[in-house]
Amino acid sequence: MRVAGCDVGSLTAKAVIMQDAAVLSQAVMRVRPRPADSAEAVLQQALEQASLDRGDLAYCMGTGYGKDQIPFADGVSSEIACHARGAWWHAPTTRTVIDIGGQDAKAIRLDGDGRVVRYAYNDKCASGTGRFLEIMAQALEVELEDMGTVGAGAAETLTISNQCVIFAETEVVSLVNEGRAVPDIVDALHRAMANRVAALARGIGIEAEVVMTGGVAKNSGVFAALAAGLGSELKALAGFDPQVNGALGAALLAAEAVSGKSPLGAEK
Amino acid sequence: MTNIFQEAAATVANPSIEAWKKAGRKVVGYTCSYVPGEIFQAAGILPVRLRGIGTTSLQIGDAFFGPYICSFPKCLLQLAGEGRFDFLHGAVITPGCDSMRRLDECWRKAGDDHPGIVPDFFYYFDVPHKTEPHGLAWFEEEIRRLIDAVATHFGTPITTAGLRDAIALFNRGRRLLARMEILRAADDNDISGTEAFAATVAGTVMPREDYTEALAHWLDEVEARQGERPPDKRKRLMVLGSISDDMDLIQMIEADGRVVVAAENLCFGVRFAGHDIDTDGDPVAALARGYLERSICPRMFGQYRQRLAAVLETVANARIDAVVLQNIRFCDLHGSENSLFERDLEARGIPCLQIEREYGPLVEKGRIRMRLDAFLEQIE
Amino acid sequence: MRPEVRAYPFDWMLWAALEHGSRAADGTPGELRHLYRYIPYFRGVLDPLLREGEPGILFIKLLSRYLRNILDAHRDGKKRAATTFCFLPGLLYALDVVPITLEIMSALGGLTWKRGMYDYLDYGCEVGFTETSCSSQRGALGAYLAGLAEPIDFVVCDSPGVCDTNANAFAFAAEYLGIPFYHLNYPQVIGEDRSQTYHREDYKALIAFVEEQSGRTLEEERLREILAEAEKQDGLLADLEDMHTLVPTPLPPIYNLFIYAGRFLFSGMPAYTELLEAMHARTRARAAAGKSGLRSGREKLRAFMCYIDHYTLNLRFWDWLDERGIAHMGSILSRTFRDYHGYAGALPEATYTLDLADRDTMIDSLAQMNARSPMVRSIRGPYDQPNMWLDETLAMARVFRADCLIYNGTPGCRNTWGMVKPFARETEASGYPTHIMNDDAFDDRVESWEATAERLEEFFAVRGLL
């Protein structure tokens, strides 16, 4: 039986195709203005990689901001459930998932059976979102992908404290105008973001093992800062693109929907 | 001389606290101007006003407090959580405002995640919001209870004589601060607003005897220099509003030498200067009256007129040209009172600038600088 | 403020909408349909009320009457007093003073108008009242500060020590409008003797103040009448709340609103008794038949709102719960804690009693009763102290057999936002899934209702509740 998960986010659309608890293919792309188009395109890409047709899929689960606009979805599920399920599948020892996507940051706690026992979103007035980094990258003229390496070159420890994206940008502008070095500012941004998100996780209680998912997990600067701030070891998904984790979870939930039983704990 | 004050005002665990502790003596922290330090003084304990300076992240502060909360209590919680208040033997929390009083719960609960951060003596001191006889009676009873609690916990009796001595000592400090204010009001002194504020803040965190000594000494020096300087022609500013205990804001206002901060009415400031507390009669009743009846903070509802009168008096005495009204974001009490002040001061021809900011290291430098510059240009 | 908003008095406009709404209840279905065409937004308020039959109709009439009283006060030789919702109006009525409860006015505007209270909310900020303060006062306050309503003569509030933000709004209003101000102040503990003494002293001073402002003296018989009515109301409430514990509960979600709004408006007045009687009759019939109060008749979930409800644009919050088969088990605002109320046994120290023997006992009763009004009762002290927020929440969740807890407030609520995170940790640890809503109960510009609803939906799904 083949199933798919499709995660249409605010920045990227992701798709995963699975067969019997094994990942056949996965795809990521930037979203298009219409979420339906993003969904079609990203699923098509995944299908092509696996040399399959739409007709080969028994079920497709949608998630993400655009979940209600995915024309081919047989069901939808929240990102919380999907990220939790995805992370659990990788490592059933996971108890806390920290997911930072474009629009929000979430901390999710799981119990020993992979059920969500608590979760929290970034507070209002918070800069703990991927979008924050996108805006800052733009302001500093650094490629998003390079933020991690740029920040690693920091020589001085600066502080950026504002809770608000825009006001934080004003701080960045002020730092730039003070003649501060870009790597120092980038590093400060990473720590600011990590601090916010760590507070979020602390709010619901952190339990080991902690794993980080979502697009921002690809930013090595934030990852390192968060690892330092949590006071608990932070893991990455072994050999898997963290940005695609939501789609993976959706696919797992799709399999569950079809079989009526949980694929939890299945061998990878 | 002012180095002592600046040193004391610059860090949370300042050297004079360390020295005090080395001698085997106890330290208790408190959070609001309404806590009578005399109680601790009388018990041989150093009362230290808790400050949130030097905070670099709010990981712990934000984990317990919600998002729409003033950053001052969040900074306090952060420092507590990081163990940076571990020099305390006790802490007294007061319902100053809604956010500050929740420091009680948040600090205690943070203790579950960060063991050892809650001092053994952790006390909730309930200050009423009104000065009517029953309010005063309540407050007096609260003071008695606090005295009992301190005496019992620390095993040091607090006697009437001890309290009287403590009040006398504190009164001396109050008179010295009043003297400082008079010196500042003259235009031939060389006290900067930053120096004066450091000297005031230091009083909340230094052993009282040392502090009074140093303050008297410094003021003598200043007085001796008086008259040596040509009259100061700079504009004179007053700073009002929310809690502020960092030198940064005042330093920033004075930075380019165009103006001098000649007076303030801030929570860590000279609020009780010159207002002696009775040393005869029942010291507890005297403390209750002394601390409650002077309405220094918008937490005392319905007494705005009294506070306005006090501000106007300072404006006249210190010959203030313009007023900076600042409040920490989410501080409604000062935020809205500042608007009333603005209305009433501007009606009397005193230009005002309102700014809203985050507490703590002045990270919003650019934004605040821009507002200050524009204001200084406006009043020039 | 938009010119079209400035053109009409706020209180009159609100009255007009409610008055016409209440008249619509007497019309034929055809007339109603016709009317709805002209008031597409108000329909969302009217529909759920009329659907409820008599209690709904009584409720809207009650609101209209309340507003009419405000408009006519001076004509009738009465003073107007601005007050807060945790203040029980009985005393004011006894002294011929018409209460204007700002939070009720804000909620009504928010429910009724397409643009909610936006203009008034913003106006308050224009004159310098802080934007970060609680929107429940700020809304109606804006209209009064702008002079767009019949003038207020004085202010009495009872939030200092409980909610400073709230108290601050009233203190600001009094200063801004240049009118007298009195406040009841609450110490942090309930139940201790010295607290009771404080309440009593404070209340007596309040009576003196209101007597002075109104030029009336408090008459014993008048007071007794009001307390006797309150006595009757307590009895009806006891029954209603008992039936509320049944599974399924025979009370529709909207009854929770009727219960507390009616009390805020007319506690101690016959109008509220009448409303309660109508609700009581319907509920008893349903309970006897073992029927759920939900429209679908199927109760899927019982949710206890551990703080307040949601009041923007129409009554859709209650409707939304109803549609999903979610029973509303009340909020902090619903309960009164009369000593013999079924649930009151869970927190005996938090209760009050009424003693109509003489003037002193009656004043004492009023003072105690007021000291038990919603926030004054349980968020005055640290949330984990006896009888406070956590105790009460867990007790109510248990008694009313709730499956989950939902917190909703306003960003201006320093008081609860200062503690809700650790609070939720403890309720979770006690086995109640707890959802913290991030919106503003009175201003949907903070978070749109769609977003709010989506988060709720997600909570029910992810936590396996629905």
Next chain:
Amino acid sequence: MTLTAGCDVGSLTTKVVLMRRRRLLAARVIKSRVNPQAAADQALQQTLNDAGVARGEVVLCIGTGYGRERIPFVDDTRSEVACHGRGAAWLLPSARTVIDIGGQDCKAMRIDAQGRVEKFLTNDKCASGTGRFLEVMASVLGVDIAALGDLSRASRAPVRLASTCTVWAQADVIKHLNAGLPVEDIGAGVNAAMAHRVAILVNAVKPERDVVMTGGVAKNAGVRATLEKLLTRRVRKFRKADPQLAGAIGAALLAEDNLKARI
């Protein structure tokens, strides 16, 4: 003849103007860079080229804006408030109330006939009253910032946004897009949300006639139109120059004043 320059290094754009005897000779608006000095240098050079004058002919140059401390070639600096006030008075002598919305800041001020600031207020509350808010929303909507204003005109049913917060409003915009609402309705909602927030500030300074707008957002017709409605006042337009230049113009004029005072 005395030639003065004004240089406004904003968070988003850097503006340089050259003026002689209160007449505008040349002006440039370029994007601010991570290196404000370089942006200022570049803008100045281009302006000088446009006017065909040499650097040495500029007698006095005043800098303003967030980056004013970093401009190597300025002789003095002034706050943006003073410069926008002065600039607005030049652009429209009858102006008494100026609304300046730039990338990071929103200011409302009352000025006298000489363009001196009598009272000003700035937005400290929430960032949704800044130009950056509009940029963020425009990028989510996939429209050019210059086209955002005109969406209001095309819309018949502006959506209502959670307008008190940029972060939240953005989530709403995405949701509306996902729900398939027309871009013009969402764009109009964005402009209206911004105008509402700004109106609070403007009303708080007690505006007097004439009201004008400066700064980049003045070019957004949707914000301007909604503001006019909310304030029930016309927001007068300038013909003399781009409103985004007001700060730089004010700086150049203040430089001229300075020179006069010296003589």
